[in-house]
Amino acid sequence: MRYLFFVILLGISMNSYGETTFKTFVKDVFNRSAELYGMDCCNYFNDIGKRLTDEITLKANDCVLDLATGTGAALLPLAKRERGASFIGIDICVNMVKRAILASDALSLTNVRFQLMDAENLEFADESFDVVTCSLGLFFFPEIEKALSEIYRVLKPSGTFVISLFDKPDQEHTMLALSIAKELGAIEEDEAIPLDEDKADCYMLSAGFTKLRSTPYVAQQKFPCPSTFIESFYGHGLRHVLDQLSEDGVLALKNKLIARIGPGPILEYYPVIYLSYRK
Numbered sequence: 001m002r003y004l005f006f007v008i009l010l011g012i013s014m015n016s017y018g019e020t021t022f023k024t025f026v027k028d029v030f031n032r033s034a035e036l037y038g039m040d041c042c043n044y045f046n047d048i049g050k051r052l053t054d055e056i057t058l059k060a061n062d063c064v065l066d067l068a069t070g071t072g073a074a075l076l077p078l079a080k081r082e083r084g085a086s087f088i089g090i091d092i093c094v095n096m097v098k099r100a101i102l103a104s105d106a107l108s109l110t111n112v113r114f115q116l117m118d119a120e121n122l123e124f125a126d127e128s129f130d131v132v133t134c135s136l137g138l139f140f141f142p143e144i145e146k147a148l149s150e151i152y153r154v155l156k157p158s159g160t161f162v163i164s165l166f167d168k169p170d171q172e173h174t175m176l177a178l179s180i181a182k183e184l185g186a187i188e189e190d191e192a193i194p195l196d197e198d199k200a201d202c203y204m205l206s207a208g209f210t211k212l213r214s215t216p217y218v219a220q221q222k223f224p225c226p227s228t229f230i231e232s233f234y235g236h237g238l239r240h241v242l243d244q245l246s247e248d249g250v251l252a253l254k255n256k257l258i259a260r261i262g263p264g265p266i267l268e269y270y271p272v273i274y275l276s277y278r279k
């Protein structure tokens with residue numbers, strides 16, 4: 001069961017990984033991409049995170065937990081909007097947590113703290129939170145049922161859980177780049193089935209949640225040329241594809257992409273779906 005879903009945008013499946021190894025792999029990739037994550041090269045993550053906050057209504061004194069918080073793309077705009085509520089962001093990558101703390105300090109937020117923590121082993125008491133959020137993180141958890149049972153445990157009765165997932169259609173240029181990377185031997189598989197709404201619903205219902213709503217959204221980012229598009233992979237989970245290639249290999253990837261689509265700007269669309277559930 002736990003190996004059923006594949007991780008889109010990593011270009012790999014968990015079939016060939018044990019849970020610990022896969023988790024270590026994910027941690028390593030995001031620790032290395034943290035410096036560039038959400039910066040100009042891939043700022044669509046911030047847009048997707050900020051848009052998630054539209055799905056959330058809070059009362060004064062509510063407590064919010066953001067899982068796989070990264071640099072705080074979803075948590076920070078919400079904490080800025082809701083000064084009366086308190087927020088905790090957790091992530092498994094120390095470099096992400098460091099960046100989130102810096103960003104929070106830069107905004108002088110006093111209602112936020114961050115902790116290094118695995119979403120599958122939450123170090124919080126039962127019924128601690130009114131809202132739990134997780135933007136673009138759920139598909140990285142090898143034992144999704146374990147994470148969901150932890151989320152259920154730490155939510156107060158009738159608390160809400162809001163997530164975002166990548167959605168169909170696939171990201172056109174990203175998928176093309178991945179198929180070229182496969183030709184170049186950087187990855188073994190290019191078949192990538194995301195954790196979609198139906199699968200997420202199944203997991204959530206099994207964990208005891210009730211579905212509230214789903215809201216589609218399409219983020220986008222314009223890249224000046226195919227080279228900058230490929231280089232943007234250094235700032236997120238696809239970094240590992242470039243790290244498998246030599247300098248010449250990365251150049252070959254860029255040139256092959258240019259040969260397929262030309263040297264001009266790339267407009268990439270990132271369809272996502274926001275899903276809300278109630279305990």
Ligand SMILES: C[S@@+](CC[C@H](N)C(=O)[O-])C[C@H]1O[C@@H](n2cnc3c(N)ncnc32)[C@H](O)[C@@H]1O
Pocket residue numbers: 023026027030038045046049067068069070071072073074090091092093096117118119120134135136137140141237
């Ligand atoms: C695509 S990023 C999303 C970050 C942020 N939520 C956002 O919307 O920009 C995925 C994040 O999941 C984190 N992550 C992966 N597995 C995790 C786990 N088991 N527990 C906590 N965080 C995890 C990674 O470190 C990374 O920061």
